[in-house]
Amino acid sequence: MFNTLSGRFLILTIVFVMLAEVLIFVPSIARFRMDYLNTRIERAQIASLALLADNMLAPELEAELLQNAGVYNVVLVRNETRQLALSSTLPSPVADTYDLRDPGIGTLIIDALYEVTRTDDRIIRAVGLPKLDGGDLIEITLDAGPLQHAMRDYGLRILWLSAIISIFTAVLLNLVVRWVIVRPIAYLGRSMREYEKAPQDARRIIQPRASVIELHEAEIALASLQSELSAALRQRQRLAQLGEAVAKVSHDLRNILSTVQLLSDRLEESDDPAVKRLAPKLVRSVSRAVALSENTLAFGRADEPTPQLQRFCVSDIIDDVVTQEILALENTNQIQFQVTCNVDEVRADPEQLYRVLQNLVRNARQAFGPSHGQIDIVLGEDEASWTITVRDNGPGLPPKAIEHLFHPFSGGTKREGSGLGLAIAHELVVGHGGTLWLKDNSENGACFQITLPKGEI
Ligand SMILES: Nc1ncnc2c1ncn2[C@@H]1O[C@H](COP(=O)(O)OP(=O)(O)OP(=O)(O)O)[C@@H](O)[C@H]1O
Ligand SMILES: [Mg+2]
Incomplete structure (x- = not known):
C-alpha cells in the first residue's frame, strides 16, 4: 500500500497538510493568548469603573467585581499616578509579567508556546493600554491556569480540524491521483505485458488514451x-x-x-x-560453385553451436592448418610458414578455432597468388588472454575488404571466394568472448590477431 503511487500520495498529503496546519497553528495560538489577556484587561477596566463612581466600595462588591472580571488585582495608572483600583489577596507571588502594549510577534509566539505547555497554577501579570483613553496604563494579575486550559482547548480544536481537513484532502487527492495518473500508468504496464506475449500481433500495440x-x-x-x-x-x-x-x-x-x-x-x-x-576451366568454375554453396550453408547455420571450451594443445591445430595449406600449393616452397608457439595449451573449442585459423591462413595464402612469401603464426599469452597472430608479407587487404571487414558476402574481392571467411571467423571468436581484429595492414602485408580471454567471465 505504501509503496504504491497513490499510497505515497496519501501519506505525503497528510504530512504536508499537517505541516501547513502547524504553521498556521503557531501564530494563531499566540493571537488567541493575546486576545484572551486583552479581554481580561477590558473586563478589569470595566470593573474598575465602579470604583470611579463610588470611592468606597463594599468589600463584598469588590470581590464580586474581581471575580466577574476573572482577575485578582487591577491597577490603573491615570495622569501618571498609580491607583490600585481593585484588589484581593494573591494566593502566591506574581511569577511572570507580560507587557501587551507593543509586543513583537516573536515574543508573542514564544510566550504562547511556553504557556500552552505549562500546567501549573501560577499568577501572572498582564500590562496593557486601557480602552477609550481610560488611563495611561492598566495592570491586572490573574491565574494562568484558565488561560492554559483555554489555549489547550483551542489547540485541540485546531488539531481536530486539521486532521479532518488533511484526511479529507488526502482522500480526495488520492482519488484524483488514482484516476489521472495511476490508472494510465497501470494501463501502460498492462499493455506492455500484453504486447510481450505476442509482439507480432498488431492489435496488442497500445492505443494512446491518457489525458495527462x-x-x-x-x-x-x-x-x-x-x-x-x-x-x-x-x-x-x-x-x-x-x-x-x-x-x-x-x-x-x-x-x-x-x-x-x-x-x-x-x-x-x-x-x-x-x-x-x-x-579445366569448367572444373574450376564448378569447384568455385561448390565452395560457394558450402560456405553459404555454413553461414546459414546462423546459430553456431555454443563453443565447447576445453584445454588442448593449440600447436597441433596450427600444424594441421599449415599442412593443409601447403597441400594446396603447387610449389611447396612458394610460401614459408613459420610457427612460434610460446604457449602449450589454450582453452577454446578446438573445432571452431581450427575453422578460424584455417580462414585466416587460407586468406593469407591466397593473397600471394603465385608469388613467394612468408606467413608467421605466433601464439602468445598475457595475464588475461591468449593471442594468436597471423601475419603475412603479401599485398595487404584491398580497400573494399577493409571497408566491409567482417561483413558477410560484401568484403570479398576474389573471384573464387564468397566473402564469408572473415565474417565466420569473427563470429566464432566473438562466441568465445574474444576479439578478432586487423592489427596491421599495408602494402607489406596484413596481420590479424585473435584474443581469447582466459577468465570464465
Ligand atoms: N591476409 C590477407 N591479405 C590480403 N587480403 C586479404 C587477407 N585476408 C583477407 N583479405 C581480403 O579480404 C577479403 C575477404 O576475406 P574473406 O575470407 O571474408 O572472403 P574470401 O576469402 O574472399 O572468401 P571465402 O573466405 O568466403 O572463401 C578477401 O577477398 C581478400 O580480398
Ligand atoms: Mg577467405
Missing part, C-alpha cells in the same frame, strides 16, 4: 516503439524464412554440383582437343 500530456506522450512513444518492433520482428521472420530457403537451395545445389564436378573431371580425359582445353 506527459503520459499521453509516453503512450505515443511506446506505441511507435511497439510498431517498429513488430515491423522488425516481421522482417526478421521473413529473413529467417528466406535464409532457410537459401540454405535449402544451397544444400541441393551443392549435391547437384558435386555430381557435375565428378562428371567434369572426366571431361579432361576426352580426346576432343577443344573439350580437353576447356575442361
Whole structure:
C-alpha cells in the first residue's frame, strides 16, 4: 500500500497538510493568548469603573467585581499616578509579567508556546493600554491556569480540524491521483505485458488514451516503439524464412554440383582437343560453385553451436592448418610458414578455432597468388588472454575488404571466394568472448590477431 503511487500520495498529503496546519497553528495560538489577556484587561477596566463612581466600595462588591472580571488585582495608572483600583489577596507571588502594549510577534509566539505547555497554577501579570483613553496604563494579575486550559482547548480544536481537513484532502487527492495518473500508468504496464506475449500481433500495440500530456506522450512513444518492433520482428521472420530457403537451395545445389564436378573431371580425359582445353576451366568454375554453396550453408547455420571450451594443445591445430595449406600449393616452397608457439595449451573449442585459423591462413595464402612469401603464426599469452597472430608479407587487404571487414558476402574481392571467411571467423571468436581484429595492414602485408580471454567471465 505504501509503496504504491497513490499510497505515497496519501501519506505525503497528510504530512504536508499537517505541516501547513502547524504553521498556521503557531501564530494563531499566540493571537488567541493575546486576545484572551486583552479581554481580561477590558473586563478589569470595566470593573474598575465602579470604583470611579463610588470611592468606597463594599468589600463584598469588590470581590464580586474581581471575580466577574476573572482577575485578582487591577491597577490603573491615570495622569501618571498609580491607583490600585481593585484588589484581593494573591494566593502566591506574581511569577511572570507580560507587557501587551507593543509586543513583537516573536515574543508573542514564544510566550504562547511556553504557556500552552505549562500546567501549573501560577499568577501572572498582564500590562496593557486601557480602552477609550481610560488611563495611561492598566495592570491586572490573574491565574494562568484558565488561560492554559483555554489555549489547550483551542489547540485541540485546531488539531481536530486539521486532521479532518488533511484526511479529507488526502482522500480526495488520492482519488484524483488514482484516476489521472495511476490508472494510465497501470494501463501502460498492462499493455506492455500484453504486447510481450505476442509482439507480432498488431492489435496488442497500445492505443494512446491518457489525458495527462506527459503520459499521453509516453503512450505515443511506446506505441511507435511497439510498431517498429513488430515491423522488425516481421522482417526478421521473413529473413529467417528466406535464409532457410537459401540454405535449402544451397544444400541441393551443392549435391547437384558435386555430381557435375565428378562428371567434369572426366571431361579432361576426352580426346576432343577443344573439350580437353576447356575442361579445366569448367572444373574450376564448378569447384568455385561448390565452395560457394558450402560456405553459404555454413553461414546459414546462423546459430553456431555454443563453443565447447576445453584445454588442448593449440600447436597441433596450427600444424594441421599449415599442412593443409601447403597441400594446396603447387610449389611447396612458394610460401614459408613459420610457427612460434610460446604457449602449450589454450582453452577454446578446438573445432571452431581450427575453422578460424584455417580462414585466416587460407586468406593469407591466397593473397600471394603465385608469388613467394612468408606467413608467421605466433601464439602468445598475457595475464588475461591468449593471442594468436597471423601475419603475412603479401599485398595487404584491398580497400573494399577493409571497408566491409567482417561483413558477410560484401568484403570479398576474389573471384573464387564468397566473402564469408572473415565474417565466420569473427563470429566464432566473438562466441568465445574474444576479439578478432586487423592489427596491421599495408602494402607489406596484413596481420590479424585473435584474443581469447582466459577468465570464465
Ligand atoms: N591476409 C590477407 N591479405 C590480403 N587480403 C586479404 C587477407 N585476408 C583477407 N583479405 C581480403 O579480404 C577479403 C575477404 O576475406 P574473406 O575470407 O571474408 O572472403 P574470401 O576469402 O574472399 O572468401 P571465402 O573466405 O568466403 O572463401 C578477401 O577477398 C581478400 O580480398
Ligand atoms: Mg577467405
